[in-house]
Amino acid sequence: MSDVVLKMEHIVKEFPGVRALDDVHFEARAGEVLALMGENGAGKSTLMKVLGGVWPYPTYQGDIFIHGERRQFRNPRDAMDAGIAVIHQELNLLAELSVAENIFLDNQPLNRFGAIDWRKLNDDAAALLAELGLIDVRPTDKVKHIAVGKQQMVEIAKALSKRARILILDEPTSALSDKEVTELFRVIGKLRQDGVCLCYISHKMEEIAQIADRIVVLRDGRTIGEPIAIPDITLEQIIARMVGRELTEMYPASSRQRGEKILEVRNLGVDHPSLPGARKIADVSFSACRGEILGLCGLMGSGRTTLASVIFGALPHATHGEVLVEGKKTDIRSPADAIASGIALLTEDRKALGLFLDQPITFNTTISSLQTISSPPIGFIDKSREYTLTEHYIGQLGVKASSADALVGTLSGGNQQKILLARWLNAGPKIFILDEPTRGIDIGAKVEIHKLLDRLAGQGVAIVIISSELDELLGMSDRILVMKEGRIVSEFTKANASREAVMEWAAGARRVEK
Ligand SMILES: Nc1ncnc2c1ncn2[C@@H]1O[C@H](COP(=O)(O)OP(=O)(O)OP(=O)(O)O)[C@@H](O)[C@H]1O
Ligand SMILES: [Mg+2]
Known part of the structure; x- marks a missing residue:
């Protein structure tokens, strides 16, 4: 033609x-x-x-x-x-x-x-x-x-x-x-x-x-x-x-049990970086339980990512309020503190993912949890254990790579994202916050990741998902919090959440009565 x-x-x-x-x-x-x-x-x-x-x-x-x-x-x-x-x-x-x-x-x-x-x-x-x-x-x-x-x-x-x-x-x-x-x-x-x-x-x-x-x-x-x-x-x-096959369902039909409260956030606020006296997020209070998947909804700029990074200890100097883990007040002042408290954060920013592109998949998978592959008391890295663990995640997440030794920089974009997910899974968090976990991930792998998150919740992890895909939030979450302009403006349960209702709040068509 x-x-x-x-x-x-x-x-x-x-x-x-x-x-x-x-x-x-x-x-x-x-x-x-x-x-x-x-x-x-x-x-x-x-x-x-x-x-x-x-x-x-x-x-x-x-x-x-x-x-x-x-x-x-x-x-x-x-x-x-x-x-x-x-x-x-x-x-x-x-x-x-x-x-x-x-x-x-x-x-x-x-x-x-x-x-x-x-x-x-x-x-x-x-x-x-x-x-x-x-x-x-x-x-x-x-x-x-x-x-x-x-x-x-x-x-x-x-x-x-x-x-x-x-x-x-x-x-x-x-x-x-x-x-x-x-x-x-x-x-x-x-x-x-x-x-x-x-x-x-x-x-x-x-x-x-x-x-x-x-x-x-x-x-x-x-x-x-x-x-x-x-x-x-x-x-x-x-x-x-x-x-090359039919996908029957996008979201797992789960029968998880909600356990006790594991994360509690009280009156969390963050100073605005450039407007003195103003807050980037304010008066944020919520909790999450073991075995629960909590969805965080909002338009871009509504404060979801800021909230996640604050809980993860990324902005200690600008933060107000309290974070409790397993009922105890924490003093999380850095991501390392957060990890020690059992909190993991999968960030949305691909560029700053923290992947070591010139290092193999093995290194990238185990770097945040070296205790899983080192033998006490001296801490030698057990290479064969590192290999086995990495292969396990490669299989579980369907990572396409020639071997566990492949350099992460040679993987396709979506497969790099999966390696980051593997790293956090390997760290075995109690509270797992995921910011846009399936961005750039193909539809087949997406279904696998949804199943995996459902299984993790089933094992007692509290999962907080931020996603700009409303269908994903509605499909996965037991509860949905809607954020707007740095505040939580409404909350839905799986039963009463609908696309329209959630969007109304996120876009500001409905407002909190003062
Ligand atoms: N520079 C490279 N060195 C070695 N292998 C590479 C390189 N670039 C790509 N590959 C391999 O080629 C294959 C295709 O990768 P490509 O990036 O084209 O995938 P894609 O379809 O764009 O995936 P995605 O949806 O994840 O972006 C993958 O197996 C990848 O690991
Ligand atoms: Mg690509």
Whole structure:
């Protein structure tokens, strides 16, 4: 067909011990959003890195055709010159540079003397930011001073600045607020109308249903079936293509017993970092019991992540109020104190995950709980025990890796996230707080993680889940607390919680009577 702008044929890409792409066939048209879906480690990011020149010719086999012409990119610059822009899963901004400098990093406007035209640079950046509805970010702001969600938008502005004809978005919404997602989708809609070809990778089914025209699935490095138009395929069929089996239920039908109170938070408050006298969160009181899954709901910025980090001892100087564990007051002044009290926190921030990318899975899994693999009293690390434990988690969480010795930096994004989860599971917490535990995790693995959390609760752990996916919270939680503007504004039980009711409170349509 003439409107096919991008064609990839017989693409094979191997890493030591892994055939990441195994004869992939991929084709996309002008003016369409083509969703690329598949499990963690299926090869999506690798395919796009081949296209974007990150894995240059001839480190892969196969052919790339752009507008019918065979191309061999030797670096990202070549791909860019061919009209391809990639927004990678891992953000690639330079923290010390300004927003504008980042946007035009590899194509700065020059003045007639051949020097950088700073005024044009900043004006052009401002125009792009306005196009994305990013009014509160200035071109001159340093990237390190803006929030992760905004950084992701800057990455998108950078891709737009290249006026690419093929735009690849690898999980672009993972750190965006609902409002930013809406802006992004508006821009995507506009680009599609202008005839840009968009390849969109995401694990979020609702997003795919909302913006994709067609969808193509990768499984174990192979293309499964032909691209198919969204209205012609059901969610179940997509999942079946992805995981190679039917998924019957997303959430475990559990019969857990709620035990005694294990975590109690009284009047917790945190000073606002920049507004003297103001609180980032205030008057937060709640408790959680053994065997209970407590959901924490709220819009981005409502204080959920702050609350989690405060309980974990991350902001000791700004914190007011009390945290009790097993009925006893604690004096948690650092994450190490929190861990010693039996509290674990899986953080949402992928970048600051605390993964050691150049270390193997074994090291990363056991680093927070060396007592599980060392033999007292001297504390030698028992290598074979470390190996066995790690293999256990690899199996339990379905981590896709060549072996327990694989370096974490070589794993796909979702599999890295699973390693972090393994680390905390191995620490054996009594209270486990998880901030966006299934972000970036494929749908099959998500179901496994839900089952695992249910089992942990069954063993008497108190689990607190923060998730921006309301369905996940409703499906998993025994109780749901709704936060808004740093306060808990309402509480629901599994029986009386509904999408509408919870959203009403989170969005502020309903308010607490004073
Ligand atoms: N630099 C690398 N070195 C070694 N192996 C790699 C490297 N990059 C990717 N792989 C392997 O290639 C396979 C495909 O990974 P890829 O990142 O493409 O998956 P993905 O589909 O993007 O997954 P996710 O949904 O988790 O982001 C995985 O087995 C991964 O471990
Ligand atoms: Mg990926």
